[in-house]
Amino acid sequence: MSEADVLKAVDHNSDEVISLLQELVRINTVNPYAGDAAPGGEEKGQ
Numbered sequence: 001m002s003e004a005d006v007l008k009a010v011d012h013n014s015d016e017v018i019s020l021l022q023e024l025v026r027i028n029t030v031n032p033y034a035g036d037a038a039p040g041g042e043e044k045g046q
Contacts, residue, residue, distance in 0.1 A: 010017055
């Protein structure tokens, strides 16, 4: 699949792509090993 094919697919499915990205950004991925207070959500983010 070429870069042009990928870009075309993203354009064609932009609503779905945006929705997925919004869901991913909302996942709480604090890192308790870095001193973050809340429990980690690394597995959900991955």
